[in-house]
Amino acid sequence: MSVLVWIEQIDNEPVPSCWEVLGKARELAHQMGTQAAALVAGQDVDAIAQEALGYGADTVYVADSPVLARFRLQPYVETVHQALDAAQATLFLTNATVHGGTLAAMVACRRNAGIAAQAVDLHLEDGRPVATRAIYSGNMLADIHFESDLAVASIRPRSFPMPEPGPAKGTVVPLEIPLAEEQVEEKILEVKPAEKGEISLTEARIIVSGGRGVAADPAKGFQLIGELADVLGAAVGASRAAVDAGYIEYKHQVGQTGKTVKPDLYIACGISGAIQHLAGMGQSKVIVAINKDPEAPIFERAHYGVVEDLFVMVPALTEEFRKRLGKG
Amino acid sequence: MKVVALIKQTPDTAELPKVSVDEARSGQIQTTMVINPWDEFAAEEAIQLADRLGATSVAISMGRPDQTDALKHALAMGIQSAVLVDEAVAAEGDEWTAAEALAQAIRLQGDDVQIVLAGKMSVDGNSGLIHVGVACKLGWSLLVNVTRIAEVADGRITVERSFEGGQEVVQVPLPVVISVAKEINEPRYPSFMGIRKANRAQIPVLGKDEIPISPAPPRARWENLRKPEQRTVQVKIIQGATPQEKAAGLVDALLAEKVI
Ligand SMILES: Cc1cc2nc3c(=O)[nH]c(=O)nc-3n(C[C@H](O)[C@H](O)[C@H](O)COP(=O)(O)OP(=O)(O)OC[C@H]3O[C@@H](n4cnc5c(N)ncnc54)[C@H](O)[C@@H]3O)c2cc1C
Numbered sequence: 275m276s277v278l279v280w281i282e283q284i285d286n287e288p289v290p291s292c293w294e295v296l297g298k299a300r301e302l303a304h305q306m307g308t309q310a311a312a313l314v315a316g317q318d319v320d321a322i323a324q325e326a327l328g329y330g331a332d333t334v335y336v337a338d339s340p341v342l343a344r345f346r347l348q349p350y351v352e353t354v355h356q357a358l359d360a361a362q363a364t365l366f367l368t369n370a371t372v373h374g375g376t377l378a379a380m381v382a383c384r385r386n387a388g389i390a391a392q393a394v395d396l397h398l399e400d401g402r403p404v405a406t407r408a409i410y411s412g413n414m415l416a417d418i419h420f421e422s423d424l425a426v427a428s429i430r431p432r433s434f435p436m437p438e439p440g441p442a443k444g445t446v447v448p449l450e451i452p453l454a455e456e457q458v459e460e461k462i463l464e465v466k467p468a469e470k471g472e473i474s475l476t477e478a479r480i481i482v483s484g485g486r487g488v489a490a491d492p493a494k495g496f497q498l499i500g501e502l503a504d505v506l507g508a509a510v511g512a513s514r515a516a517v518d519a520g521y522i523e524y525k526h527q528v529g530q531t532g533k534t535v536k537p538d539l540y541i542a543c544g545i546s547g548a549i550q551h552l553a554g555m556g557q558s559k560v561i562v563a564i565n566k567d568p569e570a571p572i573f574e575r576a577h578y579g580v581v582e583d584l585f586v587m588v589p590a591l592t593e594e595f596r597k598r599l600g601k602g
Numbered sequence: 603m604k605v606v607a608l609i610k611q612t613p614d615t616a617e618l619p620k621v622s623v624d625e626a627r628s629g630q631i632q633t634t635m636v637i638n639p640w641d642e643f644a645a646e647e648a649i650q651l652a653d654r655l656g657a658t659s660v661a662i663s664m665g666r667p668d669q670t671d672a673l674k675h676a677l678a679m680g681i682q683s684a685v686l687v688d689e690a691v692a693a694e695g696d697e698w699t700a701a702e703a704l705a706q707a708i709r710l711q712g713d714d715v716q717i718v719l720a721g722k723m724s725v726d727g728n729s730g731l732i733h734v735g736v737a738c739k740l741g742w743s744l745l746v747n748v749t750r751i752a753e754v755a756d757g758r759i760t761v762e763r764s765f766e767g768g769q770e771v772v773q774v775p776l777p778v779v780i781s782v783a784k785e786i787n788e789p790r791y792p793s794f795m796g797i798r799k800a801n802r803a804q805i806p807v808l809g810k811d812e813i814p815i816s817p818a819p820p821r822a823r824w825e826n827l828r829k830p831e832q833r834t835v836q837v838k839i840i841q842g843a844t845p846q847e848k849a850a851g852l853v854d855a856l857l858a859e860k861v862i
Pocket residue numbers: 484485486487488489490512513514515516527528529530531532533543544545546547548549550551554564565566567570582583584585615639
């Protein structure tokens with residue numbers, strides 16, 4: 275028996291939140307007296323398999339084939355079926371990214387298994403897994419108990435701490451590749467990768483976000499926000515008002531109709547703190563608000579506030595961090 | 603050809619914090635209910651696709667028989683017909699039961715349904731599961747987070763989709779279930795004429811006779827519904843005579859928090 279974790283790779287880079295999930299799987303497996311197993315699918319993924327061993331997998335199942343080079347649901351689902359059987363898994367976990375969420379859902383539906391989608395926590399009761407989910411856009415919590423033999427959950431990035439990697443122990447087990455290219459119905463015709471080095475909002479430890487407060491000079495505003503983000507190694511976020519006004523692309527939007535994020539530090543610059551924005555970032559560990567209106571609702575949710583014009587405050591902050599972090 | 607849009611009626615996002623645990627458990631939500639914001643994009647795309655392909659558009663929603671506002675909104679936007687599935691057909695079930703009910707409702711629309719569009723997720727359920735379940739139950743292709751439908755031809759569909767690692771242009775055979783992303787379109791506002799027409803529309807309700815679901819035990823149980831602990835934060839306003847002083851004070855505080 276085992277807890278099986280899918281390790282997502284994008285262009286042969288493992289997605290960091292998978293290690294968080296694997297760390298938790300290891301802890302649960304230990305308590306359940308079973309094994310933690312990982313599944314790495316892709317092409318030329320030996321290095322990722324070794325990393326998975328380093329992060330504590332007892333066994334890593336590897337499916338290595340050109341068919342699996344990029345994520346396609348049908349061959350990936352078949353691969354997971356193989357791994358579940360090989361690992362005799364009773365719990366299957368993915369990270370709740372676009373691919374991870376879809377893979378977990380399709381596998382669960384095909385196996386007639388219970389699922390906790392977008393879970394934020396996991397624990398055991400009477401030796402069985404229980405998953406906590408946030409519903410009503412973070413305004414309610416529920417515990418999911420599983421009735422099926424296999425339990426499936428997709429876990430939101432940053433729900434668990436990043437484990438420390440150690441030496442690679444454990445075994446690598448190759449899997450049969452279930453499908454030939456001719457049998458895969460989905461064809462990928464073109465790929466436009468995300469910008470290199472771009473930090474994904476959902477995975478980010480620090481986020482600096484801008485809102486309509488940059489309106490006086492949007493290009494300058496987001497340039498200043500970008501510079502602060504650079505110094506901190508942070509991702510850049512935005513409110514919907516900033517996105518709708520065309521100041522920045524939609525993929526940066528945080529909130530109800532954008533991304534749900536959970537960084538250690540969220541710096542909101544010129545953002546009022548509407549309910550729909552809070553729905554996406556209210557779980558951040560420390561929230562900082564920079565706003566020139568002392569009455570802005572964001573100050574009711576922020577841990578630290580600065581009442582100041584962002585056009586002077588953001589560069590001052592960048593400068594101060596540069597000094598203190600020894601970056602020139 | 604027919605294009606189906608899956609529409610859920612959900613609480614107005616501004617009122618989500620007001621939904622109580624009892625309301626959530628019983629399903630008797632007292633807040634203003636609207637079309638799930640993500641599903642407006644599915645409705646808009648269904649209207650545009652039907653125009654492009656010379657197809658007809660149908661909106662399907664599962665809910666209480668009196669929950670027709672979201673479907674009326676879709677009709678007012680320009681969706682040609684609407685069907686409500688009484689949620690009682692999937693009572694006591696889980697997400698896969700709901701998906702099975704919607705899949706049956708889709709089959710009842712005839713063999714000429716080739717494309718089913720759904721939103722990315724519901725603002726109350728927050729699971730992003732139902733469209734996956736529908737594709738699974740129908741045995742159709744599934745594409746998620748689609749930002750553009752490029753072409754429908756020769757029994758295949760070509761779309762652009764987005765994920766954390768960028769964008770891809772992909773092709774799958776029809777029939778297909780698609781969840782749409784916000785980038786795909788700008789949902790239109792219902793016109794005055796549209797609203798009048800929608801208000802007159804008779805929306806058929808499908809119940810247990812039309813959608814028989816053999817009762818299966820749910821595969822997951824939801825327990826201990828609760829409100830998250832209110833984080834009572836008392837904001838600390840960083841004071842200072844100049845922005846530089848404020849910056850120094852804030853950096854001190856953040857270094858002490860160990861979040862940098
Ligand atoms: C269905 C639905 C979904 C939504 N989804 C989202 C979502 O996903 N994400 C989201 O963010 N919103 C969402 N919204 C919109 C939300 O309700 C707000 O309209 C939006 O968040 C406001 O953005 P903002 O704070 O940037 O702008 P505003 O509310 O206009 O606030 C701007 C702030 O900047 C301050 N300011 C102005 N100039 C300066 C300056 N020079 N220096 C410092 N501060 C300054 C002002 O005091 C003000 O507080 C949604 C709304 C609906 C109805």
